[in-house]
Amino acid sequence: MATMKDISKKANVSLSTVSAVINQSAYVSPELTKRVMQAIEELNYRPNAVARSLKKKSTNTVGVIVTDILNPFYPPMIKGIEDVSFNHNFNVILCNTSNEHKRIRTYLELMLEKQVDGILLANIAKAEDLIEIEKTGLKYVLINRKPPFYDKHFVGVNNPLTSELAVNHLVTQGYKRIAYFGGNLEINTARERKDGFISCMAHHGLDVDPMLVFDGEYSLESGYANVKKMLAQVKKLPEAICAVSDIVAFGVIKGLRDAGIRVPEDIAVMGNDNSSFSENFLVPLSSIDHSTYDMGKLSMELLLEMIKEKNEMRARQIILTPSLVVRESCGK
Amino acid sequence: MATMKDISKKANVSLSTVSAVINQSAYVSPELTKRVMQAIEELNYRPNAVARSLKKKSTNTVGVIVTDILNPFYPPMIKGIEDVSFNHNFNVILCNTSNEHKRIRTYLELMLEKQVDGILLANIAKAEDLIEIEKTGLKYVLINRKPPFYDKHFVGVNNPLTSELAVNHLVTQGYKRIAYFGGNLEINTARERKDGFISCMAHHGLDVDPMLVFDGEYSLESGYANVKKMLAQVKKLPEAICAVSDIVAFGVIKGLRDAGIRVPEDIAVMGNDNSSFSENFLVPLSSIDHSTYDMGKLSMELLLEMIKEKNEMRARQIILTPSLVVRESCGK
DNA sequence: GTGAAAGCGCTAACAC
DNA sequence: GTGTTAGCGCTTTCAC
Numbered sequence: 197m198a199t200m201k202d203i204s205k206k207a208n209v210s211l212s213t214v215s216a217v218i219n220q221s222a223y224v225s226p227e228l229t230k231r232v233m234q235a236i237e238e239l240n241y242r243p244n245a246v247a248r249s250l251k252k253k254s255t256n257t258v259g260v261i262v263t264d265i266l267n268p269f270y271p272p273m274i275k276g277i278e279d280v281s282f283n284h285n286f287n288v289i290l291c292n293t294s295n296e297h298k299r300i301r302t303y304l305e306l307m308l309e310k311q312v313d314g315i316l317l318a319n320i321a322k323a324e325d326l327i328e329i330e331k332t333g334l335k336y337v338l339i340n341r342k343p344p345f346y347d348k349h350f351v352g353v354n355n356p357l358t359s360e361l362a363v364n365h366l367v368t369q370g371y372k373r374i375a376y377f378g379g380n381l382e383i384n385t386a387r388e389r390k391d392g393f394i395s396c397m398a399h400h401g402l403d404v405d406p407m408l409v410f411d412g413e414y415s416l417e418s419g420y421a422n423v424k425k426m427l428a429q430v431k432k433l434p435e436a437i438c439a440v441s442d443i444v445a446f447g448v449i450k451g452l453r454d455a456g457i458r459v460p461e462d463i464a465v466m467g468n469d470n471s472s473f474s475e476n477f478l479v480p481l482s483s484i485d486h487s488t489y490d491m492g493k494l495s496m497e498l499l500l501e502m503i504k505e506k507n508e509m510r511a512r513q514i515i516l517t518p519s520l521v522v523r524e525s526c527g528k
Numbered sequence: 529m530a531t532m533k534d535i536s537k538k539a540n541v542s543l544s545t546v547s548a549v550i551n552q553s554a555y556v557s558p559e560l561t562k563r564v565m566q567a568i569e570e571l572n573y574r575p576n577a578v579a580r581s582l583k584k585k586s587t588n589t590v591g592v593i594v595t596d597i598l599n600p601f602y603p604p605m606i607k608g609i610e611d612v613s614f615n616h617n618f619n620v621i622l623c624n625t626s627n628e629h630k631r632i633r634t635y636l637e638l639m640l641e642k643q644v645d646g647i648l649l650a651n652i653a654k655a656e657d658l659i660e661i662e663k664t665g666l667k668y669v670l671i672n673r674k675p676p677f678y679d680k681h682f683v684g685v686n687n688p689l690t691s692e693l694a695v696n697h698l699v700t701q702g703y704k705r706i707a708y709f710g711g712n713l714e715i716n717t718a719r720e721r722k723d724g725f726i727s728c729m730a731h732h733g734l735d736v737d738p739m740l741v742f743d744g745e746y747s748l749e750s751g752y753a754n755v756k757k758m759l760a761q762v763k764k765l766p767e768a769i770c771a772v773s774d775i776v777a778f779g780v781i782k783g784l785r786d787a788g789i790r791v792p793e794d795i796a797v798m799g800n801d802n803s804s805f806s807e808n809f810l811v812p813l814s815s816i817d818h819s820t821y822d823m824g825k826l827s828m829e830l831l832l833e834m835i836k837e838k839n840e841m842r843a844r845q846i847i848l849t850p851s852l853v854v855r856e857s858c859g860k
Numbered sequence: 861g862t863g864a865a866a867g868c869g870c871t872a873a874c875a876c
Numbered sequence: 877g878t879g880t881t882a883g884c885g886c887t888t889t890c891a892c
Contacts, residue, residue, distance in 0.1 A: 199885055210863040215887060223861065245641040246587065247885035249578045250868050257621075257642075265607050266804065271597045278597070278624045282631065287638060289589075290622040292610045299614065306619060309577040310589075446808060472598065476778060476809055531869055542879040547871060555877065579869035582884050 198239035206235040218243060249311065258499060259307040259315040261291040261300060267443075268471040269488060270318065273339065276492025277316060284500055286313075301328060308332050314499045316492075321383045335502045339495045341385055349502065350513040351495040353486040355385050358518045359392030361484050362438050362466045367400050369526050371436035371464055375408035377422050377448055379440040386414070389440050389468065408434050412444065419447025427455055436464035436526065442471040442483055449479060449525070460527035470521050480523035487516050530571035538567040550575060581643065590831060591639040591647040593623040593632060599775075600803040601820060602650065605671065608824025609648060616832055618645075633660060640664050646831045648824075653715045667834045671827050673717055681834065682845040683827040685818040687717050690850045691724030693816050694770050694798045699732050701858050703768035703796055707740035709754050709780055711772040718746070721772050721800065740766050744776065751779025759787055768796035768858065774803040774815055781811060781857070792859035802853050812855035819848050 203214045209228050216222040217232045224232070235241070249255040260277055262270050274290070281288050289312065293299040307315055314335040320326065321341040329336055337349040366374055376393050379386030390409075397404045407430055412418035419439060426433075439445035445467035449459050459465050459479050467474055467483035474481040494514050502509050536546045541560050548554040549564045556564070567573070581587040592609055594602050606622070613620050621644065625631040639647055646667040652658065653673040661668055669681040698706055708725050711718030722741075729736045739762055744750035751771060758765075771777035777799035781791050791797050791811050799806055799815035806813040826846050834841050 200887095201885075211865095211886085212863060212888075213861085216862085219887085221887085225861070228862085242637070242640050244582075244643060244885050246578055246581045246643045247868090248887075250576075250582050250870090250885080251887045253868075255578065260622075265603045265610070268600075268804075271603060274622070275597050275624060275626065278622060279626065282634075285638075287621045287623075287642060289619045290592075290606070290610060291619075292607060294607065294611065302614075305574070306617075308574050310619060311576060311578045450808075472600075473805055473808065476782075476805065478808055478810060478812075480810070533869080543870085544872080544880080545878060548878085551871085553871090557877070560878085576869050579884090580871075582869080582886090583871045585884075 273492035355388035356392030416447035419444035423451030605824035687720035688724030751776035755783030774799035
C-alpha cells in the first residue's frame with residue numbers, strides 16, 4: 197500500500213503539501229496539486245484511516261448495541277442509523293448481544309478500545325447498565341427504552357399515545373369490553389403503554405376489568421401464555437384485546453386460534469409497534485406504527501451533532517408521534 | 529485517557545515492560561507485573577486499539593456487505609457472523625447498500641481506508657462487482673450467490689438440492705402437475721434451483737408444462753405478478769406451485785388469495801429458504817431451510833482462518849445441505 | 861505557499 | 877528480564 201511519503205517522493209513535494217491537497221486544508225498551487233493528484237492516481241494511493249484516527253483522535257465510527265438482531269424491531273432502526281452514517285462517511289460497528297446481557301459490558305470495553313466516536317444503544321432500561329455506559333465517558337444516545345429518571349439524550353416514541361390510538365380505534369370499531377395484555381413493568385415502555393391504556397379507557401368512560409389486564413414479557417410466548425390464563429379464568433370473554441406489542445399480539449392470536457377462537461370475528465386483536473411481520477401475519481395485524489426507521493435516523497443524527505460539538509450538549513429527548521395502521525385483526 | 533507511558537511512569541517501569549504484561553508477550557517478574565497491574569487499575573487504563581492497529585497492521589475488524597438488512601434473509605446470517613466475531617474479539621462493520629448498487633464501491637473504499645482485515649459479501653452475483661472486490665486486494669469470502677465461473681472462497685447452499693427436496697415433498701403429497709415460479713436467471717441461485725426443479729421432475733417421470741414455468745425476480749411483487757399472468761394464460765390450474773424463494777411464495781399466495789383461490793385447499797405452495805416470516809405467514813409456509821445462521825457463522829470462520837494465514841489459502845467452497853420444513857401450505 | 865519536524869499510542873527489535 | 881529506541885502513516889504547528 198502506498199503511503200503519503202511515497203506520494204511526496206513521486207510528486208517531488210513535501211509531505212505537508214500532499215496532506216494539504218488530500219484534505220484541501222490549505223492552498224496549494226495548481227501546478228503542485230496536479231503533480232500530487234497524478235502521483236496518487238498512479239500509485240493507487242488510499243489514505244490510511246487508522247493513522248489518521250490516531251492523530252486526529254476521532255475514528256468516524258460509531259458503535260450500535262442492540263439486544264437481538266433477529267427481533268424484527270431492529271432492522272429498520274439499524275437501516276436508519278446506517279443510512280445517515282453512510283451519508284456522513286461514518287461507519288457502524290454492529291454489536292448484537294444476542295440477549296446475553298453480560299455481553300454489553302464486553303462491547304462497551306471494545307468500543308472504548310476501538311476509540312469509536314460515540315455509541316447508540318437500543319432498549320437499555322436497567323439503571324446498572326446506564327452506570328456502565330456513563331463510566332465509559334463515551335458520547336451516547338439511548339433509543340426506545342430508558343432507565344428510570346433518565347434525562348439525557350434519547351430518541352423514542354410517545355408511548356401513552358400509542359395506547360391511546362389503539363384504544364380509540366377499538367372504541368371506534370364499537371368494542372367496549374377490552375382486555376390489555378402488557379409487558380414487563382420494569383421497562384418504561386410497558387409502564388407507559390399500560391398507563392396510557394388505562395387512562396384512555398377512563399377517558400372514554402369505559403371500565404377496565406382487572407381480570408382482563410395481564411402483565412408479562414415482550415414475547416410471543418408471554419402473549420400465548422396469558423391467553424391460556426385468561427381463557428381459564430374468565431367466563432365472559434372480552435370483545436377486544438389490546439397488546440403491548442406486535443409480538444405479544446402474535447402470541448395472543450396464536451393462543452386464540454389454538455382455542456378455536458377466531459380473530460377478528462370472535463375477538464379483535466390490536467398490536468403495537470407495527471413490526472415488519474405484521475402485514476402478512478396469520479391474520480394481518482392492525483397496529484400502531486412507531487417509525488422505527490426514523491428512530492434510528494434521528495438518533496444517529498443526534499449523535500453526530502454531539503460528536504461535532506466538543507462541549508457537552510444540552511440533553512435532548514426526541515419523542516416521535518405514533519400512527520394507526522388498520523389491517524384486518526380488528527374487523528370491518 | 530491514560531496511555532502506556534502514564535502506566536510506565538506510575539509503575540516506575542519501562543514502556544516495554546508495560547507492553548509485555550499487557551500482551552503477555554514476555555516474562556515479567558511477579559513484582560513488576562503487580563506494580564503494572566495496579567497502575568493500570570488505578571489509572572483505569574485501556575489499550576488504544578487504533579495505535580495498536582497502526583503498528584500491527586491489523587485491526588481485528590471485518591466489513592460485512594449486504595444488500596438490504598430489511599430482507600429477512602439477512603438477520604440470521606449477520607447474527608452468525610457477529611457471534612463468531614465476538615468470540616474472536618473481532619468487530620463487524622455493517623455495510624447495508626439498501627439495494628443501491630453503487631454504494632458497494634464506496635463501501636469497498638471505506639473498508640480499504642479503515643484497514644479492515646477482511647470482508648464478507650452476501651449475494652454478489654455480478655462479474656463486475658467481483659472485479660472491484662479483487663482490485664481492493666482484501667481477503668474476502670462470498671456468501672450465498674456467486675458470479676459465473678467464480679471458484680474462490682465461498683459459502684452457500686446446495687441449490688439444486690433445495691429444489692429436489694421441494695419437489696419430492698410435493699410429489700409425496702400426491703401432486704403431479706406442478707408449476708415453477710423462478711427468479712432472475714442472471715443469478716446463479718435462480719439458475720441452479722430451476723435446473724434442480726426440472727431435473728427432479730424428470731426424475732419422477734413428471735412433465736413440466738412450459739406454460740407453468742415463470743422466471744422473475746426475488747420479490748413478492750414478482751410472485752404476485754406471475755400468478756396474475758398464469759391465471760390469465762392457463763385454463764387448467766396446476767395442483768401445486770414451487771417457488772424459487774419464500775418471498776416469491778408470499779407473492780404467489782397473496783395473488784392466489786386475491787383471486788379467491790385457497791392455499792392449500794385449491795393449490796399447494798412450496799417456498800424455498802425458510803425465512804423467519806414463513807412460520808406465521810398468512811398461511812404457514814412449507815419451505816426449505818438453508819441454515820442461514822450457519823452460512824454466516826461458517827463464512828466468518830473461514831475468513832478468520834484466511835486472516836490468520838498470511839499466505840494465500842487454497843480456495844474453499846462450503847456448500848451447506850438444505851432441509852425440508854413442513855408447515856401448512858402444501859396440505860395434509 | 862511550501863517544507864521540516866514533532867508526535868499521536870503502540871509494538872518489537874535490540875542493547876544491556 | 878528490563879529498558880531504550882525506532883518507527884507504523886498521518887496531521888499540524890512553525891519556520892522560511
